[in-house]
Amino acid sequence: MSRSTPAARVTAEAPRAFPTQSWIDVAVIGVLSLLGILGLETSFGDYNFLLAGLGGLLVGTAVAIIGFRLRLGVLTAVLAGILAYFLLGTPFTMPAQGLLVVLPSLESTAGLALGAVFGWADIVTLGTPVEAPYYMPVLPYFAAWLVALVSTMLASRWLPGRRRTVWRTSLLLIGPVLLYLAGILMGTDEAYYAALRGVAFAVIALVWIGWRRSGSGLAAASAASIGGAADAPRVDRVGSGRLLRRKLLGTVTLVVGAVLVGSLAGAALTPPPDNRFVLRDEIEPPFDPLQFASPLAGFRMYTKTLADTPLFTVEGLEAGDLLRLASMDSYDGKLWNVAGSSGSSGPGGSGSFRLVGRTIPEPVLATSVQNAEVTLTATGYDDVWLPGIGYPHTVDFDDADSRALAENLRYNASSGTAVFTSGVQPGYEYTIDAELQQTYRDEDLEGVPVAQLTLPTVQNIPDVVVAKADEYVGTTETPIDQLRAIEQALKTQGFLSHGLASDGAPSRAGHGADRIDELFTRSQMLGDQEQYASAMALMARSLNYPARVVMGFAPEVPEGSASVEVTGTNVTAWVEVAFEGIGWIPFFPTPDQTDVPQDQTPKPKTEPQPQVRQPPRADNEADDLLTAVEIDDSTEDEQDQGFELPAWAWAVIFGAGIPLLAFFGPLLVIAALKARRRRRRRTLGAGDRRVAGAWEELTDGYGELGFEVPARLSRRQIAEQLDAQSAAQPAGTRTALLDPPAAPTAGPPNIGLSALARSVDRAVFNGQAVDDAAVTRHWTEALASLAAVRASAGWARRLVARFRIRSTRSPRTGRPNRRGKA
Structure with a gap:
């Protein structure tokens, strides 16, 4: 064989050309993938996810094209794609966590790994709009990157060497179709331009499959119609022109038919929002409030143990403002509690807590009168229930410790209750921007019915509660009049006592059925907010009114004071009843009177008993009562103390280890x-x-x-x-x-x-x-x-x-040369 001429030489430096037909395939795949990513708009609320999705498409497509041109093997191209995923993902997903916005940092590198693994589970349990954890934009970036990388490699390496049949071309649609389905299943009940996106997706896919089914047929027809018989010796100009016109006519017919059928079928078959199947409605949220004790069960702890303990300070509070701790609408005869996550059957249920970011979902039923902004700093408070005001719009954690755990915030939009699953610790500081429920006069609510909400059923209501409710209501007819009658009767006929030594009469804690029965069967009603709020809520529920018990704090705000200190003595509880189109109206049935009338019944006189001389005590009796006890002087912290790596070391190991592992x-x-x-x-x-x-x-x-x-x-x-x-x-x-x-x-x-x-x-x-x-x-x-x-x-x-590994091919057969012969 003669030596090759210089013009025919292929240097090792020259990249090979990307197939011409594959450029069109890559463009179609990108457009279809973008239509699928747009389905996530209802989950994210703004378009930061779209930037992440576009970034994933660009990174995945670019790596696949460069790998083809540089003749990288499949394994090497995939490894290069993983490396590019971590190096280039920060500006598209987490610019705030990056170094100079575009460079990866330890935090952004860790987020790129966490989002790809845990983002799929988080997005179906998060409250919308999804803003936390910080790595959530990684989800569309990762999905688009993976689809673009795999589809572009198939379009450039696998498809060009084979005859383009319908099923082979359709294999490239698997990735975009999965993205489209993910946008539906991980979205919300409100679809984002479902009909328009569906018709556009179907039209583009069908036209592309039809025109690209046979790469030679269309090319020959086009060449013959443009260049004449010399350019297409097997197809005459008339026949090729006729073929091209038929293809164009068929394409136009397909597009028009798809648009008409898609529009009509979409209007007729699209399910209403209530019947749409989305994963977030099927998957139970991970937080279950029943894992924690009822907030109302610890009411007396605040009035006795924590009476003088500063719990937190509040800035921006005005006179009359209440701080909400928890709203409870479930009663089992022992406790008022927040309904379990599986028992919150309606939109007004109190047990459905969703993970949220800085932005809080709108309340289900409320009429706003004004906005309030307060800043709370925890001092002695250490529970999971997050004190707040009204119905928050945003929650901003101001200190570094709480900001690092912001992803532990869960919120219930219907009850206005928030929880911090890792627990509020002393020193945490956060700012709440909230809207306050408008107050109404009784005259404004005369003709307003109560709201039709499905709340958890109450169980074991004492008979005396039902009887007293009928007695207090009397001849009143409207819901507001009946509720005010119950509130007024409890407030005027009862007496306030926290069971302290300074109170005039003892008052037992608790709000179970026996304690509520005792409240009405004693000669005088005696209790505090725990008993009176529980009793009124049970009376309202016996009348089929949607009522709940709310526990919180009512601090006294001095005039002109910028901040107020909240202690255990400021704890309180009240009742809220939902009115249609109005919201939850508060009622305060606890009396102010503390001077309980003394019982005039004379006490029986005691008669003295004769004294009996006791036998002498044995000398060894005291010794028998003593038992040797070994005392461990070591503290719990000393016993549990062990070697632990500091947090910065874990951050370095986790953040730097991923890219190093991906490379080495x-x-x-x-x-x-x-x-x-x-x-x-x-x-x-x-x-x-x-x-x-x-x-x-x-x-x-x-x-x-x-x-x-x-x-x-x-x-x-x-x-x-x-x-x-x-x-x-x-x-x-x-x-x-x-x-x-x-x-x-x-x-x-x-x-x-x-x-x-x-x-x-x-x-x-x-x-x-x-x-x-x-x-x-x-x-x-x-x-x-x-x-x-x-x-x-x-x-x-x-x-x-x-990064390349090549296997020798036999010069004659192209198969591995196992005999070592040429």
Whole structure:
């Protein structure tokens, strides 16, 4: 075979061209993927997710195209895509966490990993709009990156070498279709332009499959209609023009039909929002309030144990403002409690807590009168229930400790109650911007019915409660009049007592059925907010009114004071009843009177009893009552103390370990595979086979460095091709092997590739046994030649070569050459 001309030489540096048809495929895949990503708009609320999705499409597509042009293997291209995912993802997803916005930091690198793994579970349990955790935009970025990388690699590496049938082309639609379904399942009841996006997706996909079904047919028709018979010898100009017109007419008919059928079918078959199937409605939120004790059960702890303990300070509070702690609408005869996450059957239920970000969802039923902004700083408060005011719009954590745990905030929009699952700790500071429920006069509520809400059923209501409710209501008819009658009766007929030593009469704690029964059956009603609020709520529920008990704080705000300190004595409880179109109206049934009338019933006189002399006590009786006890002087902290890494060390390990593992992990795996390949070639088989293995190792090394190693050629022809490619490199980069020095150098001899190829052929084909010395000599020469060409290559080519692993192909068959013969 003659030596190749310089014009036909393919240098190792020249990238191969991306297939022309694949550009169209990549563009269609990108448009369809974008239509699928848009379905997440209802979950995120704004368009920050769209920037992340576009970034994922760009990164995944660019890596796949560059990998094809640089002739990277599939494994190497995937590893390069993973590296680009971490290096380029910060500005698209978490610019606030990046270094100078665009550079990855430890926090953003960790977020890119966490979002790809945990974002799928978080998005279906988060309250919308999704703003926390901070890594949530990683979800559309990761999904778009994965679809773009895989689809572009299929379009450029797999499809061009095969006949374009419908099913082969349709395989490229799997990724965009999965993105579209994810936008539906992870969205909300309100779809984002469902009909328009669905019709556009179907039209683009069908037209693309139809026109790209056969790459040759359309190209021939177009060429014949434009260039004449000379350009398309098998298709006459008239026939090709007719074929092109029929294709255009069919396309227009398909588009018009799809739009009409899609619009009509979408209008008729699209389910109403209440019947849409979305995962967030099927998956139970992870927070269950029943894991914690009822807030109302600890009411007396505030009035007794924490009476003088500063719980938190509040700035921005005005006179008359109430701080809400928890709203309870479930009663089982023992406790008023927040309904469990599985027992909150209606929109007004109190048990459905969703993870939220800085922005809080709008309340289900409320009429706002004004906005209020308060800042709370915890001092002695350490519970999971987060004190707040009104119905918050935003919650901003101001100190570093609470800001780091902001993703633990859960909120119930219907009850206006928030919880901090990790617990509010002393020192936490947060600012709430909220809207306050408008107050109404009784005259304004005369003709207003109560709201039709489905609340958890109350159980074990004492009969005396039902009877007293009927007695207090009397002849009143409207809901507001009946509720005011109950409130007024409890307020005027009862007396206030917290059960303290300073109170005039004892008052038992609790609000179970027995305690509420005792409240009405004693000669005087006696209790505090815990009992009176519980009793009124049970009376309202016995009349089928949607009522709940609210526990919170009512601090006294001095005039002109910028902040107020809240202590346990400020704890209170009240009742709220929902009115249609109005909201939850508060009622305060606890009396102000504390002077309880003394019972005038004379106490029985006691008669003295005769004294009886007791026997003397045994001397050893006191000793028998004593038991030796071993006292452990070590503290709990000393017993639990162990070696723990600081938080910054974990951040460094986690943040830097991911990109280092993504880079060096595959590098070590590929190096191990190459070492195993070299060892098998050098040690297994007869001598001629091991000599052939030296040539295979040499050509694989050239291929990994980016040289074009031709197939179906003899060793001598391959050597000539590689010599030609090396000769075409710029001056100064030729290897010592191709341009040997004038003076001999120490070490193993360097010979040209052609001479090495002839030597290998002689050893393989002469029919004589090849001894170990000849095997060692051929391997030494092959490795020396490969080391020389590596040394002349640039550092970038050497780095890429480390991530590539090439398998020698037989020159005649293209299959692995297991016999080592050319």
